[in-house]
Amino acid sequence: MTNRYDVLIVGAGAAGLFCAMHAGRGGRSVLLLEHAHRIGKKILISGGGRCNFTNLHTTAENFLSANPHFAKSALARYTPADFLELVEKHNIPWHEKTLGQLFCDRAARDIVSMLEQECAEAGVIIQVATAVREVSHHEGFHLKTDSGVISGRSLVIATGGLSIPKMGATPFGYKVAEQFGLKLQPCRPALVPLTFAPEDLNRYGALAGISTEAIATAGSGRFREKLLFTHRGLSGPAVLQMSSYWQPGQPAVFDLAPGRVWTDPLRMQTSQRDLSTARGALRVVLPHRLADRWLALQPPAAWTNQGLAEAESALHRWTVYPAGTEGYEKAEVTAGGVDTAELSARTLESRKVPGLYFIGEVVDVTGHLGGFNFQWAWASGAAAGRALASL
Numbered sequence: 001m002t003n004r005y006d007v008l009i010v011g012a013g014a015a016g017l018f019c020a021m022h023a024g025r026g027g028r029s030v031l032l033l034e035h036a037h038r039i040g041k042k043i044l045i046s047g048g049g050r051c052n053f054t055n056l057h058t059t060a061e062n063f064l065s066a067n068p069h070f071a072k073s074a075l076a077r078y079t080p081a082d083f084l085e086l087v088e089k090h091n092i093p094w095h096e097k098t099l100g101q102l103f104c105d106r107a108a109r110d111i112v113s114m115l116e117q118e119c120a121e122a123g124v125i126i127q128v129a130t131a132v133r134e135v136s137h138h139e140g141f142h143l144k145t146d147s148g149v150i151s152g153r154s155l156v157i158a159t160g161g162l163s164i165p166k167m168g169a170t171p172f173g174y175k176v177a178e179q180f181g182l183k184l185q186p187c188r189p190a191l192v193p194l195t196f197a198p199e200d201l202n203r204y205g206a207l208a209g210i211s212t213e214a215i216a217t218a219g220s221g222r223f224r225e226k227l228l229f230t231h232r233g234l235s236g237p238a239v240l241q242m243s244s245y246w247q248p249g250q251p252a253v254f255d256l257a258p259g260r261v262w263t264d265p266l267r268m269q270t271s272q273r274d275l276s277t278a279r280g281a282l283r284v285v286l287p288h289r290l291a292d293r294w295l296a297l298q299p300p301a302a303w304t305n306q307g308l309a310e311a312e313s314a315l316h317r318w319t320v321y322p323a324g325t326e327g328y329e330k331a332e333v334t335a336g337g338v339d340t341a342e343l344s345a346r347t348l349e350s351r352k353v354p355g356l357y358f359i360g361e362v363v364d365v366t367g368h369l370g371g372f373n374f375q376w377a378w379a380s381g382a383a384a385g386r387a388l389a390s391l
Contacts, residue, residue: 005031005125007388008141008152010132010172012039014374015360016158017115018381019388023156024122026389031150032124033143035131036168040112042160045167046374051108053087054080054378055371056100063376064244064366066185070340071365071376074348078382080375090114101370135176141355154388156357158381161334162187163361169328173362174337180353183339185364189331190244193235194252194322203297204229210287214238215255221245224258229290233322241369243325244335254318256294257285262315263308273303278311285315333373335366347387348380357384 007023009016012034020032032039043051055062058080060072084102087094092114093105104110119126134144141155159173174184196204207229214227216238228236234252246252262285266273275295282291300311325331338358342351348363350356359380367373 003031003148003150004140005029005150005152006391007031007154007156008143008150009033009156009158010143011158011160011360012036012126012128013158013160013360014040014043014115014377015160015381016156017119018378019156019158019357019359019385020124020126021115021118021122022382022385023388024119024124026386026391028388028391030122030124031152032119032126033130033132033145033150034126034128035170037129039126039128040115041167042164043112044108046108047103049108050103050105051111052097052101052103052371052374053094053111054083054102054375056080056096056102058100058372058375062368062372064190064335065340065364067340067364070343070345071379073345074379074383075375078379082382083375083378086114086118087111090117099370132172135179137180137353137356154355154357154391156359156384156388157362158359159362161337161361162328163189163331163334165328173358177338177342177358177362180350180356182342182350182352182358185336185339187334187336189325189328190335190366191240191332191369192243192325192327192330193230193233194239194243194246194320195233195324195326197321197323200320201233204293205231207290207293210290211236212256212287212290213258215258216242217253217255218242218246218250227254227256232326234320237369240332244366244368246322246325248324249321252320252322254320255316256290256318257315260285261312262286263312266303266308267305273308275299282315332369333361333366335364337362337364340364346383348384349387357388359384 006028007030009032012032020030024030063071092110132143136142140153143150157173162169208231211228215224221242223238223241225237227238265281300307348357348359360377
């Protein structure tokens with residue numbers, strides 16, 4: 001059996017759902033396919049189940065890409081205020097956390113229900129538990145599935161990246177891109193915890209569970225947020241943010257006491273400069289267990305002013321050479337993907353294959369932590385959906 005539609009969309013995540021509703025509003029017949037048994041699975045687990053659905057401070061500078069300018073067009077034409085207007089239309093209660101992050105008051109299910117309702121009102125047909133086995137292109141696009149062949153004038157790939165495979169992540173989108181001759185930027189886990197090398201694990205592994213504010217730096221990424229010690233290495237918002245910029249073999253550098261001068265109490269007195277006094281001073285700046293461990297591993301080489309200056313500097317430039325990351329299993333997103341040079345910045349349509357679109361995480365546009373990746377899903381989905389609606 002062959003079914004024909006104007007638009008076929010593969011992947012019923014944030015970008016796919018958003019694209020579908022916009023295309024459907026234009027009167028196009030839209031079929032949205034999802035290989036899992038339910039839609040929006042990553043939306044449901046995001047933000048601790050509350051869905052950090054956007055960030056008020058979104059700019060193109062909040063995204064990594066081989067072309068840092070690519071995201072500007074879509075982001076400018078669908079803003080956080082636009083999405084918030086939709087949220088409020090559906091009477092979904094929300095709140096702002098720090099740094100412009102917006103969350104649902106109740107649960108992420110509210111966002112999925114909103115998108116499902118918008119798709120239904122736009123006439124979108126959603127078909128779950130449908131795996132696409134093969135894609136061909138001849139006078140339209142033809143998808144071979146277990147339930148038959150489905151055809152469409154246009155095809156949108158919204159299948160996401162490789163992150164969180166237990167949620168059903170697959171390389172499907174990248175394989176379709178390669179099939180049609182589109183270049184890919186190398187993929188890697190992003191927004192992901194880093195792991196210690198064995199020597200550092202022996203030194204700091206016992207600090208698992210301790211959190212402190214820090215500035216984490218790798219490459220051109222520099223973030224001031226919470227750092228968390230884990231049983232395997234380092235995590236917390238500062239590390240997750242920085243991890244997107246870290247490359248294997250590179251150092252990760254941490255200021256463990258941003259804006260603080262922990263040795264001041266020691267410099268102000270000359271009579272008692274010893275480990276006990278240093279411990280008391282450092283405990284004011286760091287969690288006690290971390291302060292104690294730090295001094296046990298690297299006490300001041302001398303109690304002179306020069307020695308204290310070196311000890312001060314060491315705390316602000318703790319340099320770690322991570323063994324790696326915790327991989328796609330723990331990564332929130334995938335960096336890299338379909339090369340933006342292959343796509344129209346305005347419509348997300350392939351420059352080589354008319355009618356073929358790539359949106360969301362499968363594209364080489366990766367947001368910072370804090371709602372930015374959802375905003376890219378909405379913006380890229382709206383860009384492609386509106387373009388399809390106007391055909």
